[in-house]
Amino acid sequence: MRSSDQAHRAFDERSEGSDPFEGATGLLFEQAMAQTRMAVCLTDPNHPDDPIIFCNKAFQKLTGYDSSEIVGRNCRFLQGPDTDQKQVTKIREAIREESVAVVELLNYRKDGSSFWNTLHLGPIYDESGNLKYFFGSQWDVTDIHQSRAEERHAKAMAREVSHRLKNVFAVIGGIVNITGRSMDARDVARKINERVQALGRSYEPTLDDAALGTIHVGQAIRSVLSPYDPEGDRFVFTGNGVRTEPNAISAIGLTLHELATNATKYGALSNKEGTVEVSWKHAKDRLGRNSLEIDWKESGGPRIEAAPVSDSGGTGFDIAETLLSHAHGVLERHWEEDGLRAQLVLPIANR
Numbered sequence: 001m002r003s004s005d006q007a008h009r010a011f012d013e014r015s016e017g018s019d020p021f022e023g024a025t026g027l028l029f030e031q032a033m034a035q036t037r038m039a040v041c042l043t044d045p046n047h048p049d050d051p052i053i054f055c056n057k058a059f060q061k062l063t064g065y066d067s068s069e070i071v072g073r074n075c076r077f078l079q080g081p082d083t084d085q086k087q088v089t090k091i092r093e094a095i096r097e098e099s100v101a102v103v104e105l106l107n108y109r110k111d112g113s114s115f116w117n118t119l120h121l122g123p124i125y126d127e128s129g130n131l132k133y134f135f136g137s138q139w140d141v142t143d144i145h146q147s148r149a150e151e152r153h154a155k156a157m158a159r160e161v162s163h164r165l166k167n168v169f170a171v172i173g174g175i176v177n178i179t180g181r182s183m184d185a186r187d188v189a190r191k192i193n194e195r196v197q198a199l200g201r202s203y204e205p206t207l208d209d210a211a212l213g214t215i216h217v218g219q220a221i222r223s224v225l226s227p228y229d230p231e232g233d234r235f236v237f238t239g240n241g242v243r244t245e246p247n248a249i250s251a252i253g254l255t256l257h258e259l260a261t262n263a264t265k266y267g268a269l270s271n272k273e274g275t276v277e278v279s280w281k282h283a284k285d286r287l288g289r290n291s292l293e294i295d296w297k298e299s300g301g302p303r304i305e306a307a308p309v310s311d312s313g314g315t316g317f318d319i320a321e322t323l324l325s326h327a328h329g330v331l332e333r334h335w336e337e338d339g340l341r342a343q344l345v346l347p348i349a350n351r
């Protein structure tokens with residue numbers, strides 16, 4: 001005889017005599033179980049193969065089986081070809097140790113469709129401490145499972161894109177260097193490369209959450225500026241978790257790169273004690289649009305008599321300003337005695 005047949009028979013013999021939920025407590029239990037939307041069942045471990053002796057309506061609704069098809073069987077009838085056996089082993093061990101367990105496993109309905117079941121089970125004892133039942137509650141978490149799987153997929157894709165992007169920037173760097181060397185234009189090649197790499201750095205730390213559709217401004221700023229502050233004591237960053245569209249990052253990255261390059265040559269980063277305060281926040285611009293405001297404030301550098309002439313002839317800022325104008329942003333620079341003040345304002349759609 002198959003073990004499920006034995007269980008059926010065992011249950012029939014047992015239930016013939018008495019109602020397992022006698023008295024007021026039993027009545028309350030049954031009524032409460034009838035009302036809850038959580039699928040619930042009780043099994044009897046004192047009978048062969050631990051058969052189900054009770055299941056509520058929600059259990060029947062979840063599984064598609066009628067109570068008469070459920071009672072008397074072991075709960076494993078819900079398992080199928082893709083049920084993870086590691087989870088089943090966890091349940092088996094919890095039952096053997098009479099402990100509480102929560103597992104998530106794939107189960108199957110009567111119509112063959114599958115669902116992710118968060119199963120919570122634990123022992124119930126009588127007044128003398130003897131094991132009487134196992135209690136199980138089943139919760140359909142298919143939706144949550146699906147969104148977690150999508151999130152994992154998006155993260156894996158973002159990592160892959162990040163990896164490829166790093167490769168692309170490395171290859172561009174190589175091409176620029178080799179071309180520069182072969183055409184005797186190493187200096188030009190170096191400048192192009194610095195800008196290209198700054199662009200790469202501004203995207204690098206943010207790709208992991210690019211799946212969200214927006215990028216963390218603070219992370220991009222820190223990453224672009226990191227090579228200009230190897231000791232980590234020249235920049236003071238203040239900002240919140242404001243985010244912006246990925247497109248704006250190129251303009252921000254290149255502008256900050258130019259500001260930092262100039263600061264290294266003529267400004268606060270050209271001596272040993274100067275510092276640069278970089279702050280960013282979400283604000284409204286003159287036209288009342290949501291915008292991102294980045295402030296750059298140098299101090300402690302050489303005293304400024306007049307605006308310095310960029311050794312690049314302004315090419316770096318020309319590129320940055322072209323990108324900024326595409327993003328409808330503006331850059332303002334003021335040379336004050338104790339250092340350069342710059343403000344970058346970009347309209348943004350998302351915070």
Ligand SMILES: Cc1cc2nc3c(=O)[nH]c(=O)nc-3n(C[C@H](O)[C@H](O)[C@H](O)COP(=O)(O)O)c2cc1C
Pocket residue numbers: 041042043050074075076078079088089091092095105107117119121122134135136137138
């Ligand atoms: C109270 C209770 C509820 C259970 N509910 C489920 C369930 O919803 N789905 C499932 O796949 N297994 C469930 N099980 C686990 C199986 O009944 C069985 O214990 C498991 O498959 C391990 O035993 P086996 O290796 O003999 O199959 C439940 C067990 C108990 C005691």
